Amino acid sequence: MLRLSFLIIVSIAITACAAPSKVKVNYDPTEVSAEAALQRELALKKILSYKKRLNTVSYPILKAATKFCTAKRSYSMGARGSSSSDYKDAWRTTANKIFSGDEYTVTWVAEKGPAAKSGLAVNDRILSINDVEFGTSNQQHKKFYAEASRIAKNTAPIKSLLVKRGDQLLEMDIRLETICGYPVVLRESDAVNAYADGKRIIITKGMMRFAQQDQELALVVAHELGHNLMGHLDKKKTNHMLGTIIDLAAAANGVSTRGTFANMGARAFSQDFEAEADYVALYYMNAAGLPLEGSANFWRQMAAEHPGSIGTSHSASHPATSERFLAISNTIAEINHKISAGLPVEPNLGKSK
Ligand SMILES: [Zn+2]
Structure with missing residues (x-):
């Protein structure tokens, strides 16, 4: 029954589409081109405002992470x-x-x-x-x-x-x-994504809209910087050769990303690399003097938007959003402990976390 009514609705929709329109709208070509010029101006200003926000958020991180960035400085x-x-x-x-x-x-x-x-x-x-x-x-x-x-x-x-x-x-x-010599670049895509290619950090317009708070965008930028600085691409050359990495959006495992990411190719990093990039990202943010409390909320938001990413799965490329929220909260506690104990605030690399 459900299928029958679906077919009827579809056929009505097709009939409706095929019917000739009754309203004829005339445009003055001069007015149309003036409107198009105005809209292009709005679009260009919009792109500039995205770039302005991205630069403002990422520059302090690139600057503060210089001490971790010995191989590639600018x-x-x-x-x-x-x-x-x-x-x-x-x-x-x-x-x-x-x-x-x-x-x-x-x-x-x-x-x-x-x-x-x-x-x-x-x-x-x-x-x-x-x-x-x-x-x-x-x-x-x-x-x-x-x-x-x-x-x-x-x-x-x-x-x-x-x-x-x-x-x-x-x-x-x-x-x-x-x-740090890794330029942060805006990609004009509506997909909620960000990735690192070993040379740059690429953030989509979709991600910038998703990460509404600057603190969340900072976490994304710092995470991608982590992939570059920790040499994750060198360690996984097959991914590097494919050029583009689906990264944070692939965290939404369980959600079909085929349509959205068909043109983005490539596989994601491994769960260990993801956890490591999250971990060092918080140290970079702390070095930049950014507040850490609340940044784990990015993963609650991701979970709310992509419920398929909540559950754990060892076959998935990315840790579950529930794991990432807790891992970030634990790292924040670790950093706060180091600060209050007067210890050097450096990531514990090569040691168990
Ligand atoms: Zn990642």
């Missing part, structure tokens, strides 16, 4: 920028409005970072680094980015930074600071 002025030449076609027109034409515009500055201390501000335009101008041609842009990359690798210091603010020209002297 040199940063604590600022990000963009120009309309990073965009194509209609998006370039939109970007031109936002990035003051084709100038290299500062989009984010880390609070109390080197750039902020030297007075660099959002919307400033960087005209040149070490006398290498951003210029107007793609070739010149490449030279500018190459100089910025030399600076990040510490093969060249910043000698001068020429900045335009309104009509004012400013010359700044910025001292770089050392951070």
